[in-house]
Amino acid sequence: MMQEFVFPGLTTRVVFGSGTMSRAGEEVRRLGHERALVLSTPHQKADAERLAESLGDLAAGVFAGAVMHTPVEITAEAVEAYRASGASAVVSLGGGSTTGLGKAIAVRTGADQVVIPTTYAGSEMTDILGETANGEKTTRRSPDIRPETVIYDVDLTLSLPVGLTVTSAMNAIAHAMEAFYAPDRNPVIELMCRDAMTAFRDGIPRIIASPHDHDARGRALYAAWCCSTALGYVQMALHHKLAHVFGGSFDTPHAETHAILLPYTTAFNEEAVPDLLSPIAEAFGGGSAAGGLYDFARSIGAPQSLGEIGIEEADLDRAAAIAVKNAYQNPRPLERAAIRDLLQAAWEGRRPG
Ligand code: NAD
Known part of the structure; x- marks a missing residue:
């Protein structure tokens, strides 16, 4: 006897392949945006800058301050940069730390997210956001947290140590x-x-x-x-x-x-x-x-x-x-x-x- 189940459907659009990072602009436009802020950790800043360059007029700048566990102070700085840039979407390039920052911005501003994951941590398909404030980590779930689009580009993982x-x-x-x-x-x-x-x-x-x-x-x-x-x-x-x-x-x-x-x-x-x-x-x-x-x-x-x-x-x-x-x-x-x-x-x- 087959077990009963509910399949909720998958809401995130996924683009998978090699060289797919070049499709980031197309995906940002597809979501109806004219300007997007690119996010990364300090370690991946050069990659984020290359991505911003390839986005041309769509890029509203780079915020390369993402760190582990999404501290709310960094999020506050990033939200300020996001608002000042005139962007209505973020492109998060990196592992779970960068995806976390993108989610934290989205839940505060309504930004759409295009995520380009470069590790296997797996934050990109989830509606979960973990944040730290005063040394304490809290987790919340909400539909606004789940990224709209994920671009998997195998080429970006070649450098993963x-x-x-x-x-x-x-x-x-x-x-x-x-x-x-x-x-x-x-x-x-x-x-x-x-x-x-x-x-x-x-x-x-x-x-x-x-x-x-x-x-x-x-x-x-x-x-x-x-x-x-x-x-x-x-x-x-x-x-x-x-x-x-x-x-x-x-x-x-x-x-x-x-x-x-x-x-x-x-x-x-x-x-x-x-x-x-x-x-x-x-x-x-x-x-x-x-x-x-x-x-x-x-x-x-x-x-x-x-x-x-x-x-x-x-x-x-x-x-x-x-x-x-x-x-x-x-x-x-x-x-x-x-x-x-x-x-x-x-x-x-x-x-x-
Ligand atoms: P990370 O994002 O902190 O990355 C670790 C380091 O590796 C960073 O310096 C990063 O810049 C670098 N890096 C990433 N990809 C690289 C690549 N391809 N080449 C070279 N360097 C690269 O680590 P992580 O393990 O991906 O993510 C951990 C964080 O994500 C934790 O804070 C965790 O809580 C969170 N997380 C959240 C969820 C969720 O659903 N909310 C799921 C998984 C993980």
Whole structure:
């Protein structure tokens, strides 16, 4: 008997290919805009300036101040620059930090967003905005936050350093992992997630061997789109909660935190829903979804223990307490002692399952 489902439809227009960044102007015009502000991090400023140049009269300037976790002070500066520029849209060129800034501007001003992602973090397909104010991270969801158009250009990912390629891929796989057991899952998202698992499994080792392998980069970026769609259209659970706890309360780096936690959060929930996670076990081998992900992470050189990113063993009690403070949906009940055990294994880097 087929499970009941609701498929909400996908609202974001997606342009995927090689050299597609050159279509940014066409996409801005298609949304009805005459002027757009280009956004980036300081690190990608030169790329943003090249993009602005190619946009010609459509470019209202470049704001290259995006940083991790979307601090509201930076957003305030960016909104001022946006208003002063006379733009009615933004073009966000970069990873999740730049996409986050574009979303923060959009939710305050009604700007339309064209996003050109250059990592696999997956913010571009979602209606989620995480922001920090006074050192505290809050998250909200709203239809105004979801970008109107996403342009995936494989060429832009050729420069993604191998270390970030690896952790960013694990970050993306985490979205798919939680989508497989999401209470609001549907067959479209499940198919996309299955395809993403094999695309990452095959693509990432080839990228490590040859970072400019265009075909492998294309497969990885396609997989990132699938995983971003999963993140944007079904509910996440324990894994994303724990990543948020470490990023928010211990200031750990985003992609690495996801990469380290993933085999352990998978093991925790695999006890409750092994059948739902079987597509991961099938894709990665290893006897279980958690074991397969651990072995894959090891084979591609991902960081594997919380100790490696500066977490002390003494921090684990506090992290477990924060993780169970507010109730949220998860396929297995969230008991503090069991979460503490999960964190111990992740701190030590022990193979689960
Ligand atoms: P990032 O955007 O901070 O990028 C990391 C660094 O890599 C930056 O300096 C960036 O300029 C550089 N970089 C990016 N792409 C590059 C490329 N192709 N070549 C060379 N350098 C490149 O990191 P991220 O992991 O993409 O994003 C993390 C942030 O995104 C976090 O703040 C996280 O909370 C947020 N996020 C939000 C959502 C959401 O749905 N709201 C989803 C995923 C991530």
